[in-house]
Amino acid sequence: MPELSATGRVVLGMLALGKQSGYDIKQLVDMATRHFWAASYGQIYPELKRFEEQGLIVGSAEPSGGRARRVYELTDAGRGVLRDWLLSPEEPLFEFRCEPLLKIFFSDAVGPDTRLDQIRAMRLLTERKLAQLNAIGSPPLAGPATALAFGKAMNSWLIDWCQQAEEKLESEIEGRSA
Amino acid sequence: MPELSATGRVVLGMLALGKQSGYDIKQLVDMATRHFWAASYGQIYPELKRFEEQGLIVGSAEPSGGRARRVYELTDAGRGVLRDWLLSPEEPLFEFRCEPLLKIFFSDAVGPDTRLDQIRAMRLLTERKLAQLNAIGSPPLAGPATALAFGKAMNSWLIDWCQQAEEKLESEIEGRSA
DNA sequence: CAGGTCATGTAAAGCGTTACATGATTTT
DNA sequence: AAAATCATGTAACGCTTTACATGACCTG
Numbered sequence: 286m287p288e289l290s291a292t293g294r295v296v297l298g299m300l301a302l303g304k305q306s307g308y309d310i311k312q313l314v315d316m317a318t319r320h321f322w323a324a325s326y327g328q329i330y331p332e333l334k335r336f337e338e339q340g341l342i343v344g345s346a347e348p349s350g351g352r353a354r355r356v357y358e359l360t361d362a363g364r365g366v367l368r369d370w371l372l373s374p375e376e377p378l379f380e381f382r383c384e385p386l387l388k389i390f391f392s393d394a395v396g397p398d399t400r401l402d403q404i405r406a407m408r409l410l411t412e413r414k415l416a417q418l419n420a421i422g423s424p425p426l427a428g429p430a431t432a433l434a435f436g437k438a439m440n441s442w443l444i445d446w447c448q449q450a451e452e453k454l455e456s457e458i459e460g461r462s463a
Numbered sequence: 464m465p466e467l468s469a470t471g472r473v474v475l476g477m478l479a480l481g482k483q484s485g486y487d488i489k490q491l492v493d494m495a496t497r498h499f500w501a502a503s504y505g506q507i508y509p510e511l512k513r514f515e516e517q518g519l520i521v522g523s524a525e526p527s528g529g530r531a532r533r534v535y536e537l538t539d540a541g542r543g544v545l546r547d548w549l550l551s552p553e554e555p556l557f558e559f560r561c562e563p564l565l566k567i568f569f570s571d572a573v574g575p576d577t578r579l580d581q582i583r584a585m586r587l588l589t590e591r592k593l594a595q596l597n598a599i600g601s602p603p604l605a606g607p608a609t610a611l612a613f614g615k616a617m618n619s620w621l622i623d624w625c626q627q628a629e630e631k632l633e634s635e636i637e638g639r640s641a
Numbered sequence: 642c643a644g645g646t647c648a649t650g651t652a653a654a655g656c657g658t659t660a661c662a663t664g665a666t667t668t669t
Numbered sequence: 670a671a672a673a674t675c676a677t678g679t680a681a682c683g684c685t686t687t688a689c690a691t692g693a694c695c696t697g
Binding site: 642643644645646647648649650651652653654655656657658659660661662663664665666667668669 | 682
Binding site: 334349354 | 675
């Protein structure tokens with residue numbers, strides 16, 4: 286069987302938490318993993334179809350009221366694939382793409398004020414994210430709780446770094462104009 | 464003119480630092496921005512061709528010995544586009560995708576040892592990255608210096624977080640088996 | 642002279658977001 | 670009655686990585 290795609294990993298994992306519809310999975314991702322692993326409908330639904338064809342999940346109609354709704358659950362094969370991935374010792378994927386940082390990198394082309402602007406932009410962005418994470422209640426499972434704790438800690442650290450960098454830059458600019 | 468693609472941004476920016484070949488740009492990216500903004504040959508070369516067609520850059524042959532080599536430099540139009548992007552107030556892109564964290568999130572499906580394994584994997588990965596960053600000398604420009612300082616600080620923080628999480632988990636597992 | 646680096650490029654294939662389309666139901 | 674939410678899906682489009690192909694030059 287082929288390797289799981291990025292979206293495939295989170296889809297299969299979310300189904301390990303219980304029967305879910307595609308819509309449910311998207312909600313869960315947006316609430317719980319978006320800050321370190323996003324997914325869109327455009328990938329989730331086709332992935333569900335593929336997984337069912339491969340026998341990793343089975344779907345069943347479970348309308349909510351008169352609304353059509355199809356929920357999926359893992360098969361033993363699916364649980365096996367999930368387990369294999371979770372225990373696989375392969376080099377883990379780690380991607381970070383940060384536009385404020387790239388603008389800071391090139392800021393010498395337009396002057397040091399941009400540096401300050403970008404650090405502020407990064408801080409504001411991060412403060413919003415932290416607020417979202419703080420609005421989430423304590424997850425009952427240890428895994429999600431650890432991931433949430435990480436998210437809060439990382440965003441707090443980022444904010445602190447920005448604040449310190451801002452102060453340093455502000456005093457530099459003050460000193461320069463004096 | 465259309466928005467700059469992710470690779471377009473770093474290509475144009477690198478050309479603001481001086482004449483570069485596609486190969487040079489790739490080297491610079493791999494050395495200096497890879498940890499927060501990667502790019503591959505498969506995007507760099509086509510992007511250079513497009514930029515030249517659009518009049519944002521001009522290329523010229525500058526062989527190194529007998530080796531064919533084509534270097535590019537910004538035109539005024541190109542400098543304008545770069546400047547517009549650098550000063551644009553649009554919501555900056557911020558992406559983070561971390562597989563160890565996703566495995567931690569789903570770790571309840573296979574047991575708490577996985578949590579410890581993944582945190583260790585994340586720490587090892589990060590230690591390697593930090594070592595790479597520490598091998599880079601002080602950049603002469605303020606922008607690259609700030610970006611480098613950020614990279615070092617973030618990776619150091621990450622390692623600290625992992626260490627603390629590991630200790631906590633180890634003592635939990637000890638307590639559980641006692 | 643073999644292996645590494647310099648150097649340019651392309652093709653295929655997959656991934657992913659965005660936007661759109663549709664329609665029922667629930668809330669205001 | 671309108672707006673938001675639940676729910677499923679697809680199509681287009683662009684981006685990116687990966688792999689490959691080619692060849693000159695330099696180093697041990």
